[in-house]
Amino acid sequence: MDSPDCHDLATLAIHIGCAPDPVTGDVVPPIHVASTYVQDRPGQLRDGYEYGRCANPTTNAFAGAIAALEGARNGFAFPSGMSAEDTLIRLLARPGDQVVHSTDVYGGTHKLLSVIKPAEGIASESVDLTDVDVAACAIRRARPQIVWVETPSNPFLTVTDIAAIAELTHEVGGLLVVDNTFATPVLQRPLDLGADAVVHSTTKYVAGHSDVVGGAFVLRDDLTLPAHVTPFFDEADAAAEAVKLQMTLGHVPSPRDTYLAHRGLKTLALRVERHCENAQRVAEYLAEHPKVTSVHYPGLASDPGHGIARRQNPRGVGGVLSFQVATEEAAIRLSTRTRLFTLAASLGAPESLIEHPAIMTHSTRAGGVGGVPGTLLRLAVGLEDAGDLIADLEQALAQI
Numbered sequence: 001m002d003s004p005d006c007h008d009l010a011t012l013a014i015h016i017g018c019a020p021d022p023v024t025g026d027v028v029p030p031i032h033v034a035s036t037y038v039q040d041r042p043g044q045l046r047d048g049y050e051y052g053r054c055a056n057p058t059t060n061a062f063a064g065a066i067a068a069l070e071g072a073r074n075g076f077a078f079p080s081g082m083s084a085e086d087t088l089i090r091l092l093a094r095p096g097d098q099v100v101h102s103t104d105v106y107g108g109t110h111k112l113l114s115v116i117k118p119a120e121g122i123a124s125e126s127v128d129l130t131d132v133d134v135a136a137c138a139i140r141r142a143r144p145q146i147v148w149v150e151t152p153s154n155p156f157l158t159v160t161d162i163a164a165i166a167e168l169t170h171e172v173g174g175l176l177v178v179d180n181t182f183a184t185p186v187l188q189r190p191l192d193l194g195a196d197a198v199v200h201s202t203t204k205y206v207a208g209h210s211d212v213v214g215g216a217f218v219l220r221d222d223l224t225l226p227a228h229v230t231p232f233f234d235e236a237d238a239a240a241e242a243v244k245l246q247m248t249l250g251h252v253p254s255p256r257d258t259y260l261a262h263r264g265l266k267t268l269a270l271r272v273e274r275h276c277e278n279a280q281r282v283a284e285y286l287a288e289h290p291k292v293t294s295v296h297y298p299g300l301a302s303d304p305g306h307g308i309a310r311r312q313n314p315r316g317v318g319g320v321l322s323f324q325v326a327t328e329e330a331a332i333r334l335s336t337r338t339r340l341f342t343l344a345a346s347l348g349a350p351e352s353l354i355e356h357p358a359i360m361t362h363s364t365r366a367g368g369v370g371g372v373p374g375t376l377l378r379l380a381v382g383l384e385d386a387g388d389l390i391a392d393l394e395q396a397l398a399q400i
């Protein structure tokens, strides 16, 4: 993969994997749709391409680009964030292993880790990893093979100290996976802080326009499989094993989608900067509103994650925030009264969205101690004018 000579991530994001085509001069990479490739003699491939499930140039360009933005060589693109998560765990863990994960994680991740993986013999434990003392006790006791951190988390925007958790994880011989969907590499590069793998729902900020479902994971350079993990394909090198695992499972995205996700990278830094500015203004507005009982956004000085976020995410904490009102009925009513904020799941696009996590994205974690309350609403603050967004919330709050 070409690696342009540039120092800033915004520049890299525009140029990585996008060198003009040497024959046609295309300044953006074409969408390669072929499902199979000519061989000059049996087994003699051109540039390694054989069959669409094994490799695709459009997808490879995107996977290499997201790896470069995360500061690594090896990236893998998937048809969804969930398929990236599932494949990553299949790569790194075996029956009998244990995953310790953040208490606050996306509802689908929670289901995968707490129900599906245990049924496949991989146990899991939910731990408040935002508290380093609690994390240290749990990790030293459980000695997990994988520690799974989501930071900032969905939907409470909690912040976990990646470097501290990486140190604890490595002390017991485990691997640290960080879900970087909310921060994106613009705000946070987990591999630089000691993580071993980074996972993304590229559906969100990376693709960035509510028109792609996709995922990715990136591996730390030279990552080898843990000693107890017998490779399926005789590859001790995790990236080489991942290539064959993905090919065999067939978890490959459409090249049309990876083209769009790659295009999204070009404006990622610019978009994320504006998402952060808008979310900060909306959070500050909500924090002062008498009908709002709490706001969860680490950009607020009063937020428990503010201190770590200032150090870990100095460029901003992203475009998602959540807040609570007095009753579930009021939250549901509010979610149907906004005009600019569309009532829909997801995040990371130009258009602002509002959602009710306990009923929508986090129904698997609704209610109970440590669960997602019905009084909570999540905002994915988009790229509109912040004043217009605040006026929209003002009129909606007046109706509850």
Ligand SMILES: Cc1ncc(COP(=O)(O)O)c(C=O)c1O
Pocket: 080, 081, 082, 083, 106, 108, 109, 150, 154, 179, 181, 182, 200, 201, 202, 203, 213, 214, 215, 346
């Ligand atoms: C933090 C996080 N990780 C992973 C996922 C799963 O991604 P996808 O919906 O692309 O499968 C989501 C989805 O909302 C998410 O918010």
